[in-house]
Amino acid sequence: MSLSSSDIERIASLARLDLSAGESERMLTQINGFFGLVERMRAVDTAGIEPLAHPVAAVQDVTLRLAEDRVTEPDNREANQKSAPAVEAGLFLVPKVIE
């Protein structure tokens, strides 16, 4: 299967990317080139196979640990906001979303 220009537009919108027209066109060719490789993978019979997420789970049980729900971090607000584009009074500034 092949993607169309409107697919590219829809995916770019989901991905929050403002692609230029030339970029979309190039992307279409390159992504379709890649999906040419994918057809063989789609044809593999995987009935009864469990998906593998943590690779070591192929040979042993892996339980992803959960942190206890309690405050452990010190206040590090200033350092954490040091690289933010716009901050005021310890808050991240964004364009107004509610009138």
Add this chain to the structure above:
Amino acid sequence: MTSGDIQKTQLHQLGVAQLAKALAGRQVSAVEAAQHFLARVKSHPELGAFVALDEEATLAQARAADAQIAAGTAGALAGVPIAHKDIFVTTDFPTTAGSRILAGYQSPFDATVVRKLAEAGVVTLGKLSCDEFAMGSANENVAVPAVGHDQAVPVRNPWDAERIPGGSSGGSAAAVAARLAPAATGTDTGGSIRQPASFCGITGIKPTYGRASRYGMVAFASSLDQAGPMARSAEDCALLLSAMCGPDPDRDSTSLDRPAEDYSRALNDSLDGLRIGVPKEFLGDGVAPGVRAAVESALAEYEKLGARRVVVSLPRTELSIPVYYILAAAEASSNLSRFDGVKFGHRARQYTDLADMYRKTREEGFGDEVKRRIMIGTYVLSHGYYDAYYLQAQKVRRMIADDFQDAFKDCDLIAGPAAPTVAWKIGEHGDDPVADYLADIFTLPGSLAGLPGMSLPAGFDGNMPVGLQLIGNYFGEAKLLNAAHRFQQATDWHTRTPEGF
């Protein structure tokens, strides 16, 4: 030169183990070592290997190491200067992950790997160029200026400046090969330590997935990313890997509950009776004759050392390309959603509303390859396509991991080329990303299975180095390093130096 006879103008000829010994014996100070390597780095801006230096920060770390050595409280690697791939966040240096979207980012914390190495006493020389968000096989996708340049430049291979160093840890490989640092950190998602190590004639290892903490590694594909050392010898890699690995229960939910270990413990074990499995799919028609010849002589050398060569099969080797590029893109699209111009990094100057700010910020901040992968990942995770692509890829991933377990019934280690060719010319793959993807064929299967893998210098094809890839079973790092070390005691490929360095 032995460490008993230190020539301070030739410190760059020493490896990690030799430098650590000379530093501990106070034949050279950490400040002297740091100054020597900083001068080397500054005299070779043409490679484009470094993207950040801060001499004062480096020298402050070196003075602290000297104080610890003097006080007798120093760690095993006290004063050894190394450089970090710019994927690891650091408090003393900016971190960009090679991307415009993180230009000027200053992390409030150190990556666990950086912290653990610092606790062992290493001194940071600076940050190394890499493909943007570690997405690339050639270090051509870097978007931030290198030290000594006012714009982004591809990293150059010290063996031939017209060629790529490999990627994504290309700056790490080039710096170590050119003796600008005795060692560097790298990260490997689909081969990003092994392939550049191979292309630059150095030694690099990625451990079992979950062995090194991913905390503070700018995330690309979370179920694949692993940190590892790149150095000139297996002995040096063993020292560094021992310091880098271990559980990180509070910071990385995927790190395994398995105590740190001494990877140097088995370096000198005999290889008598070691069964080396060579997958028949790894020496097929796609492998360049010169690469095949170097790998064949390396395997013959192993037979001389007492190992036995057996044929194994990894029948889904080619399928690992689509499986990897689906899974890695999917995870990347999710991980990179955090770059939205709000909390850190670049924000577009002009926009109409919040959604437009996100779109324009990401459009301006990300390079072409990153956008392609975000697009592929977004598509394969989108409604109606998830099962056909993402889930199907995860299922074939398990089949690939099972293929390795079948192969390991007949062998102790797997060997083959790290890549089908030597390093190609800068620009040679042009505007065809699929050409890069196909060249990853031999490193991807081990990555998908989460197995430890390494590359070590095994000869040359023309003037360019060829790497032998060794893949071990889960937690088999010590055995891999043992096999590599014994090979390096019998051969001198790993000591070859590119001309002019």
